[in-house]
Amino acid sequence: MSEKRFNNHIAHRYDELCSLDDPYEESYHDRIANEVIEIVNNESIDINRILELGSGTGPTTWRLVKAMECKGRQMEMIGFDISAEMLKINKRKIHHNKLQGQNIAYVIGSGTHLPFRSNSFSLILCVATLHHIPNPVQVIYEMARILIPDGKVYLDEHLDNILCKLLRNFSKLFGYYKRIVMSPHEHQFEGFKREMIASIFRRHFVMKHVFFRSLFGTSFVWLKNNELKRILFKLDTIVEKAILITCWFPKICLVLRKK
Numbered sequence: 001m002s003e004k005r006f007n008n009h010i011a012h013r014y015d016e017l018c019s020l021d022d023p024y025e026e027s028y029h030d031r032i033a034n035e036v037i038e039i040v041n042n043e044s045i046d047i048n049r050i051l052e053l054g055s056g057t058g059p060t061t062w063r064l065v066k067a068m069e070c071k072g073r074q075m076e077m078i079g080f081d082i083s084a085e086m087l088k089i090n091k092r093k094i095h096h097n098k099l100q101g102q103n104i105a106y107v108i109g110s111g112t113h114l115p116f117r118s119n120s121f122s123l124i125l126c127v128a129t130l131h132h133i134p135n136p137v138q139v140i141y142e143m144a145r146i147l148i149p150d151g152k153v154y155l156d157e158h159l160d161n162i163l164c165k166l167l168r169n170f171s172k173l174f175g176y177y178k179r180i181v182m183s184p185h186e187h188q189f190e191g192f193k194r195e196m197i198a199s200i201f202r203r204h205f206v207m208k209h210v211f212f213r214s215l216f217g218t219s220f221v222w223l224k225n226n227e228l229k230r231i232l233f234k235l236d237t238i239v240e241k242a243i244l245i246t247c248w249f250p251k252i253c254l255v256l257r258k259k
């Protein structure tokens, strides 16, 4: 099954499958929206047009649009995804949160061929999406093409490491795991190696900021028990402060500047 068909197929169960309404995911996406607002406020360039590549059912989209509205910022936001069904749900959340007056549009397509003019965006968000696309190098080329000089990418990605694998296998073994529904591409590839992500961006971007977070990466999103998830999330936030072990962190968030 192709990524497009797969994502259209799971769109209506996606929030439930990925526990997007549970406390861990809520705080995770709140945090992303806050970090993006900070970038928007602190950048020397005027950030007025944002592309969200792989916006999915919109856990980040509505939070960001709402935060912009609260701050009285005028901005054009474009939700972009390969799945029309995901975007329908995204749009519904904008209505549900009474944000339809804001400047937001939706475009269906693939990250490997972005249907936008060169030098036309000041910021691209890409949350938990790059590892779904079989040709990430082409996506990064496209990102660099459509960004204005000095434009930024906010990238949230999974890295795979031994700790992540251990938790995944241990939880599966003892039945603590929900049945995982992985997309066709994810089946072959569960996360980037750190060196790989650095090398594919190096050509067009300069690393501005790195947040390492989440000791167990996305592995614990799939745990059945919310209490256990909450404990792990707490542990994560504590450990995150110990820079000495950042090399273990399987969830990474980068802010990159176009060269």
Ligand SMILES: C[S@@+](CC[C@H](N)C(=O)[O-])C[C@H]1O[C@@H](n2cnc3c(N)ncnc32)[C@H](O)[C@@H]1O
Residues within 6 Å of the ligand: 003, 007, 053, 054, 055, 056, 057, 058, 059, 060, 080, 081, 082, 083, 086, 109, 110, 111, 112, 126, 127, 128, 129, 132, 133
């Ligand atoms: C794990 S979801 C993440 C969605 C959202 N960013 C979030 O944080 O919940 C990955 C998204 O990537 C989209 N996707 C997969 N392949 C894509 C492609 N080639 N181009 C654009 N979007 C794609 C999927 O439809 C899905 O909505």
